[in-house]
Amino acid sequence: MSKHMTTNTPTKAPIQVQASVLKNLDAVRAMIKRHKLNDYIFSVIGLLALMFALLTLLILFGDLVMDGFERFNLKFLSEFPSRRAANAGLLSAWVGSALVMLVTFLVAVPMGVAAGLYLEEYAPKNWFSDLIEINVTNLAGVPSIVYGLLALGLFVYILGLGQSILTAGLTLGLLILPIVIVSTRESIRAIPIAIREAAYAVGATKWQVVYDHVLKYSYGGILTGVIIGMARALGETAPIITIGALTFIAFLPPSPVTDVAPFINFEWLSSGFTVLPIQMFNWLSRPDHAFHINAAATGALIIIVTLLMNGTAIYLRYKIRKNIKW
Amino acid sequence: MQNTTSIIKAQSKNLDFFYSNGMQALKSVNMPLYENKITALIGPSGCGKSTFLRCFNRMHDLYPGNKYQGEIVMHPDNTNILEHGVDPIEVRMRISMVFQKPNPFPKSIYENVAYGLRVRGESNKRMLDDKVEEALKGAALWNEVKDRQQDLAFNLSGGQQQRLCIARALATDPEIMLFDEPTSALDPIATANIEELMSELKQKLTILVVTHNMQQAARVSDYTAYMYLGELMEYDDTNTIFTNPTRKETEDYITGKFG
Ligand SMILES: Nc1ncnc2c1ncn2[C@@H]1O[C@H](COP(=O)(O)OP(=O)(O)O)[C@@H](O)[C@H]1O
Numbered sequence: 287m288s289k290h291m292t293t294n295t296p297t298k299a300p301i302q303v304q305a306s307v308l309k310n311l312d313a314v315r316a317m318i319k320r321h322k323l324n325d326y327i328f329s330v331i332g333l334l335a336l337m338f339a340l341l342t343l344l345i346l347f348g349d350l351v352m353d354g355f356e357r358f359n360l361k362f363l364s365e366f367p368s369r370r371a372a373n374a375g376l377l378s379a380w381v382g383s384a385l386v387m388l389v390t391f392l393v394a395v396p397m398g399v400a401a402g403l404y405l406e407e408y409a410p411k412n413w414f415s416d417l418i419e420i421n422v423t424n425l426a427g428v429p430s431i432v433y434g435l436l437a438l439g440l441f442v443y444i445l446g447l448g449q450s451i452l453t454a455g456l457t458l459g460l461l462i463l464p465i466v467i468v469s470t471r472e473s474i475r476a477i478p479i480a481i482r483e484a485a486y487a488v489g490a491t492k493w494q495v496v497y498d499h500v501l502k503y504s505y506g507g508i509l510t511g512v513i514i515g516m517a518r519a520l521g522e523t524a525p526i527i528t529i530g531a532l533t534f535i536a537f538l539p540p541s542p543v544t545d546v547a548p549f550i551n552f553e554w555l556s557s558g559f560t561v562l563p564i565q566m567f568n569w570l571s572r573p574d575h576a577f578h579i580n581a582a583a584t585g586a587l588i589i590i591v592t593l594l595m596n597g598t599a600i601y602l603r604y605k606i607r608k609n610i611k612w
Numbered sequence: 613m614q615n616t617t618s619i620i621k622a623q624s625k626n627l628d629f630f631y632s633n634g635m636q637a638l639k640s641v642n643m644p645l646y647e648n649k650i651t652a653l654i655g656p657s658g659c660g661k662s663t664f665l666r667c668f669n670r671m672h673d674l675y676p677g678n679k680y681q682g683e684i685v686m687h688p689d690n691t692n693i694l695e696h697g698v699d700p701i702e703v704r705m706r707i708s709m710v711f712q713k714p715n716p717f718p719k720s721i722y723e724n725v726a727y728g729l730r731v732r733g734e735s736n737k738r739m740l741d742d743k744v745e746e747a748l749k750g751a752a753l754w755n756e757v758k759d760r761q762q763d764l765a766f767n768l769s770g771g772q773q774q775r776l777c778i779a780r781a782l783a784t785d786p787e788i789m790l791f792d793e794p795t796s797a798l799d800p801i802a803t804a805n806i807e808e809l810m811s812e813l814k815q816k817l818t819i820l821v822v823t824h825n826m827q828q829a830a831r832v833s834d835y836t837a838y839m840y841l842g843e844l845m846e847y848d849d850t851n852t853i854f855t856n857p858t859r860k861e862t863e864d865y866i867t868g869k870f871g
């Protein structure tokens with residue numbers, strides 16, 4: 287060290303600077319240690335919060351599975367509801383849910399994507415579009431029963447659509463519309479300006495930019511929002527009860543596909559129906575404990591389907607975003 | 613360097629530009645672009661170089677509230693490309709642009725280059741293949757990517773991505789090509805490649821390049837313009853600007869006393 291010092295005599299100043307850092311090194315180390323302790327404390331708190339949420343869900347799910355275990359068989363899915371709990375099944379409920387979801391999807395996706403795209407790409411940015419933006423975000427927080435009341439007035443009484451699959455699908459479609467709009471806008475906004483400018487710079491029109499770029503790069507995010515919205519719609523009960531879904535149905539709606547031309551049939555849209563959460567609610571409200579087993583099995587099924595949908599959303603987002611780096 | 617025979621390809625006349633917040637970024641700029649020459653724009657950061665360049669392909673039209681005053685006349689047809697009746701898309705079909713940071717689309721190498729042609733309605737596969745190959749060759753990228761044209765553009769290096777962007781801008785046979793600090797995100801070797809490329813490209817088209825690298829301006833350009841606070845301070849052939857500038861401010865900037 288001393289030899290090193292003597293060979294470097296002309297550059298005295300830097301050595302002094304070094305020495306002062308060295309002198310403070312203990313203090314620096316103590317400080318880093320203190321800051322790291324904060325990291326540690328936070329990670330413990332965060333983990334506990336996460337575990338609390340996860341464990342609650344897990345225990346709930348485990349409880350449902352244990353209670354409903356004896357109904358986990360195909361017969362449960364292929365039988366209509368019945369006065370005898372052991373013979374009762376979910377056939378009309380899951381078919382109803384599937385058809386309602388189909389309408390919901392067909393309503394929410396085109397409308398939500400078009401609205402999000404318009405707001406983000408076409409609408410002039412002024413106080414009016416700000417107002418719309420705030421309102422769309424607020425709509426996502428409106429209690430779902432309010433949508434039910436709106437639907438009862440508009441779809442059932444004014445438009446005369448009846449207590450039908452169409453009414454339910456429209457209602458849930460409106461309910462998840464804000465989710466689709468917001469996720470559409472966010473995925474669109476994530477596309478860098480440089481990419482848009484690149485497209486415009488080679489002479490693309492606005493619609494070419496939207497169609498060839500904006501939609502192509504954002505559909506992963508849009509799809510994620512759609513699936514999460516659909517998963518929410520699947521479990522919605524209040525608005526469906528409000529519009530007057532039936533609780534005991536021992537028939538299926540007319541099939542959407544037929545064996546005579548034109549092979550599709552829209553009668554199912556005006557059919558009465560029930561859905562999974564309503565069937566569950568119905569069984570739960572019976573005094574006979576045997577029906578509670580059915581309810582638990584239904585609850586477990588809803589959770590499984592919801593988790594599968596969310597899992598698909600996560601997988602798709604990962605897969606689609608893999609090719610896009612910004 | 614003196615070119616008495618040069619033809620003017622485009623010319624800005626009393627060009628003012630106002631951003632939507634009311635800020636005047638260009639003040640009465642009069643400047644020619646000579647055909648098959650490289651014109652370099654230099655000047656301190658924020659002086660309006662990019663603003664000026666982006667007037668040439670009406671990029672400012674993408675954002676509401678921006679305002680041009682004055683003219684940019686293109687020859688030989690004498691079109692004032694800033695005129696209201698002239699569609700910005702038509703202007704961008706004639707004048708292409710390469711940006712500061714490489715900005716390829718998240719698509720294949722092939723689709724990146726073909727995009728400008730697709731926008732123009734070209735869908736013949738043979739035609740597209742030929743044009744893509746020609747553009748990639750023109751951008752000195754063909755040898756590196758000819759066997760992997762379907763790979764994602766993001767898998768290329770930064771310098772290759774920038775040459776891909778040049779190929780994309782080249783594929784549509786533009787009359788003028790704009791470069792906004794095209795090498796500022798690149799390493800010295802990639803920079804040298806791009807500079808060499810620009811010197812080749814000027815055989816075919818007219819180039820306007822913004823650079824904050826004085827050596828680059830001196831190396832590649834035929835004419836140099838020095839801008840300061842939205843005004844064109846001095847314009848001359850590059851040799852004169854770098855060896856014998858008329859104005860003191862230009863000399864100070866070039867010699868690094870200022871900026
Ligand atoms: N979108 C904008 N809105 C308002 N002012 C802008 C905008 N873009 C650039 N400016 C201003 O215009 C001036 C010129 O900017 P620019 O042309 O980007 O400079 P340069 O490319 O020479 O660094 C700067 O003062 C900058 O702050």
Ligand SMILES: [Mg+2]
Nearest residue numbers: 661662663822
């Ligand atoms: Mg700039």
